[in-house]
Amino acid sequence: MCLAVPGRIVEITDTGDVAFRVGKVDFGGIRKEISLAYTPEAEVGKYVLVHVGFAISVIDEEEAQRVFKILEEMGAVKEELGEIPQ
């Protein structure tokens, strides 16, 4: 039930009232109309996390890379220690 899927905003319709702000969001080719009432900062081109028809968060693209940076560092340490990464 708490499933939320990331998608890219391709279009925003501003209705004046933020409670009714909607956008078209692309989920890997499937496009749906999504409420942007709770993400007033959302812009076209940004990725949002969508749950039951509502964008609940704009994805922080820098934070999204963090785990891969940590893994890279782990790999680098392994090489320095002479371990062969699997």
Add this chain to the structure above:
Amino acid sequence: MRFLSEYRDQKSAEQLAGAIRKKVTRSWTIMEICGGQTHTIVKSGLEDLLPREITLVHGPGCPVCVTPIELIDKAVAIAKRPDAILCSFGDMLRVPGSSRSLFDAKAEGADVRIVYSPLDALKVAKQNPEKQVVFFAVGFETTAPANAMAAWQADHDGVENLSLLVSHVLVPPAMEALLSSDNCVVQGFLAAGHVCTIMGFEEYFPIAQKHGVPIVVTGFEPLDILEGIFLTISQLEEGRHEVENQYARAVRREGNRPAQKTIAEVFEIVPRQWRGLGEIPASGFQLRGRFQKYDANLRFPFSGEPARESPECISGLILQGLKKPHECAAFAVKCTPENPLGAPMVSSEGACAAYYHYGRRQNHLVQPELSGSASR
């Protein structure tokens, strides 16, 4: 898909699992709160990557599983009214009530419709002004802003033939209840990422402090969960009990303020019954003030037969992490997704459904000696 598939990379998962193996020196029991996380763990076989010292127990974070059977009975009774259209998320339809499910009611001719969003229920109400449209508003904090917005927009647009059968529950009081129970085995938590997307994670600081447990806000993909476990294990091994945020790409400390504002306008906090767990104080929402006119409980008074749970279903123990699905005598024998005895066998977030669909039971039956202990 971006921000999804990269977190399913096998090599990175093995690397994280290796880092966990290096950290662990003794046995630890960690609970993932959310049923969505349970499904990733079981579907991706993450337990097989982890060292034997780590036991994962599956938490109560499945709204469908904890919705009281009385409310299922009530939804069925409303659906059977000739003037009613009952709208619901698809997950709720096959959940067994005392004598029948919403799906049974639909088969018997009731107008039961699956909707993707609560706003779809509002649309149905506008398109059918002569009907009473009732939305079965179940969910945790993640779904509350959407359900609140349906009531808010109905009020704004003057729609009177919509009502909400609310069964909204909150995660932190359930964690508090689990930790305060005498037989609690949990030493660390993976907190539910999307709940925290809405509410932030400040509520968890006092819980971590009071009970001395690490709480790591965690996402839903395999790499998220492995990193969440790594952070939790690191804290446990180092004797720390802090709140950390693994899922920073989606969760900010303060949460989603506009969503919280609408929730506070539409809902108030009340005690709630949890199926399998009993009543937990201040653990749910109901409609407040001017939005009470949308409360289906008030609009359709109900005095049905007393609710009756299957005596064979042990879902209460499963939701508390005290039993695993395959330890139930009815599992995959008398209880299957087609003929469920309890809600965890139905929901896409239910632990029993996850074990059934992804064959966890086979490991258990074929190689019980590998499981290490009775609780694995």
